[in-house]
Amino acid sequence: MKRGLLLPLLKGEQSLLMLHSSCFSAITSPAIANLTSSSSSSPPSSFRLSCAATSMATTVQEQKKALRSEIRKALKALSPQQRAHEDFVIQSTILSSSWFESSQRLCAYISCPSLREVDTSTILSQVLTKPDSEHQVQTQKELYVPRVEDKNSNMRMLKITTMDDLVANSMNILEPSPLDGSGNQREDVMSTTNPVDLFLLPGKRNFKFKLSLCFICFSFCLSLNIANYYYYAGVCFDKEGRRLGRGGGYYDVLLKRYQDLALEKKWNKPLLVALAYSVQIKDEGVIPVTPTDMPIDAIVSSDGVIPISPIAKEKMS
């Protein structure tokens, strides 16, 4: 079946099946259910389908909004103890994994407690800690973190070498200043000569660590070659790779631009890994998607790693 088709789907109540990228999403919609409900005066199904398609954009946005609100409530209801437990297990799972260990360049979010995002502070502090050359064989990873440039979905991923590179923005999210301490433009992940391996998706947390002077020798990083993973910010995810973000389009736009760049440069695609509390993992068919929504490769939750794409199954199983 081709992408972008709309098919009627019977699943208890009337809903729409939307084909998108490699994944399908069943979108339950009261508005569309009304359009397609049978009555003696109802128009032919082709007309009803076209009406549904026309109202699709609005309907999907409404569905997304409702789901975001539901997840926000579920996150609020999590006890601090449960959150701390899940934060610990998720970060430990990542830090002890071979796919994280072998990553050389990564993009990650700076977790934000008020947004109730999975904590990334332990991961980031470890990434930013300069390896002890006597005892550690591990090489220093290069780290890029988000900086929102404007309200038109423009976000950059800039390289940092210490948490002191970050300042709070108007949303109280920590992000890098455009210039480094020497007044030079920070390296943008879109203009590096080497690819990213890992992308961890969003937050800001209480960084207990003051990682300052020890990162000056980042010239060591120049010997690194590949950044292949991204850790993702999101509101919820499903086990088929669908992701619902905060609604800014920041990640979708950036990931599309990065994928186009990787294609042009003939680089491997980065692994897109979402960090999720249990309440952020939804059943199939619940998350509405549109053609610009970028699917994820894997989820890490307190229950472990869920590899989704073939590449994630190969690297993370």
Ligand SMILES: Nc1nc2c(c(=O)[nH]1)N(C=O)[C@@H](CNc1ccc(C(=O)N[C@@H](CCC(=O)O)C(=O)O)cc1)CN2
């Ligand atoms: N830690 C972190 N950094 C990030 C993101 C993120 O989600 N988390 N972003 C990812 O895009 C970008 C910033 N975008 C953001 C978009 C919305 C909200 C926010 O506060 N949303 C509210 C709802 C606002 C509303 O409904 O009007 C919320 O989610 O509660 C925060 C950041 C870049 N940096």
Ligand SMILES: Nc1ncnc2c1ncn2[C@@H]1O[C@H](COP(=O)(O)OP(=O)(O)OP(=O)(O)O)[C@@H](O)[C@H]1O
């Ligand atoms: N690649 C893209 N190019 C242009 N516009 C885009 C792209 N991706 C998303 N958008 C637009 O951004 C807006 C927000 O999209 P959506 O609701 O899917 O955000 P989201 O996935 O929740 O947010 P985010 O990507 O920041 O996590 C929509 O108007 C959408 O059309």
